[in-house]
Amino acid sequence: GAGVSQSPSNKVTEKGKDVELRCDPISGHTALYWYRQSLGQGLEFLIYFQGNSAPDKSGLPSDRFSAERTGGSVSTLTIQRTQQEDSAVYLCASSSRTGLMNTEAFFGQGTRLTVV
Amino acid sequence: KNQVEQSPQSLIILEGKNCTLQCNYTVSPFSNLRWYKQDTGRGPVSLTIMTFSENTKSNGRYTATLDADTKQSSLHITASQLSDSASYICVVSLSNTGKLIFGQGTTLQVKP
Numbered sequence: 001g002a003g004v005s006q007s008p009s010n011k012v013t014e015k016g017k018d019v020e021l022r023c024d025p026i027s028g029h030t031a032l033y034w035y036r037q038s039l040g041q042g043l044e045f046l047i048y049f050q051g052n053s054a055p056d057k058s059g060l061p062s063d064r065f066s067a068e069r070t071g072g073s074v075s076t077l078t079i080q081r082t083q084q085e086d087s088a089v090y091l092c093a094s095s096s097r098t099g100l101m102n103t104e105a106f107f108g109q110g111t112r113l114t115v116v
Numbered sequence: 117k118n119q120v121e122q123s124p125q126s127l128i129i130l131e132g133k134n135c136t137l138q139c140n141y142t143v144s145p146f147s148n149l150r151w152y153k154q155d156t157g158r159g160p161v162s163l164t165i166m167t168f169s170e171n172t173k174s175n176g177r178y179t180a181t182l183d184a185d186t187k188q189s190s191l192h193i194t195a196s197q198l199s200d201s202a203s204y205i206c207v208v209s210l211s212n213t214g215k216l217i218f219g220q221g222t223t224l225q226v227k228p
Contacts, residue, residue: 004159031214042220043160043205050214091159097214104150105207105216107159 002026006092006108013082013115021077021111025094032075033095033105034067036088043091049075050097082115089113118143120219122206128225133196137222139189139206147211151180151191154203154221163191163204196226 005024013019025032034046045059049069060066064082069075079086089112093105120141129135141149148167152160164175166182166189173180177200179192193200206219 033216035218042203043218045216045218048213048215053213056213056215093159093216095214104162104165105160107161109159 004092004094004106004108006111010112015115016081018080019082021090023075023092026106029094029096031095032069033093034077035091038088084115087113087115118217120206120208120217122219122222126223129196131198131226131228134194137191137204139219141187141208143208143217145211147209149189150207152205152207160205198226201226
């Protein structure tokens with residue numbers, strides 16, 4: 001596609017339910033990132049996929065959070081047993097890599113998750 | 117620990133005035149540094165990129181500088197406009213993994 005696409009754009013869920021957030025990166029981009037942003041706060045790193053390398057999961061806040069990237073393209077971020085503190089905008093970004101340098105990261109519009 | 121720190125946290129200026137945003141980083145191995153602009157409710161968009169060998173780069177009214185020795189970067193905005201109101205985020209990339217390290221951003225508000 002022309003840009004990074006995320007779905008759904010908005011999600012309201014009840015506390016304790018599981019949610020899945022989807023990210024379609026720009027075609028050909030080998031790097032994919034998930035971040036979340038609480039209201040008025042900076043971006044919090046969650047997880048980073050780069051090609052076939054093992055993902056960097058160091059930002060996942062708890063074992064309720066997991067992400068996978070199938071076929072090196074689409075990624076799904078899953079949050080199990082959602083809590084109210086999980087409410088945030090979840091942003092996905094992708095970039096390509098040339099040598100040792102990543103190109104610009106292009107961001108999707110985000111998924112606004114509200115846990116009630 | 118790889119960190120990117122930005123200052124000030126927030127800034128209010130009058131339309132037409134200049135301002136400078138600061139970014140200090142402790143990231144190694146360093147690949148490049150980008151400044152992103154994030155409008156409210158939107159994802160960040162890249163303004164400019166600086167590599168190790170570059171000291172200054174301009175993009176319209178935006179001028180970024182990089183001092184790789186002191187590990188500092190600045191973003192200077194000239195003749196500010198109301199549309200410059202946004203968060204400005206400094207992002208440093210690791211050369212070994214490509215991972216992006218984000219600063220917390222500076223929220224700029226330009227008032228008429």
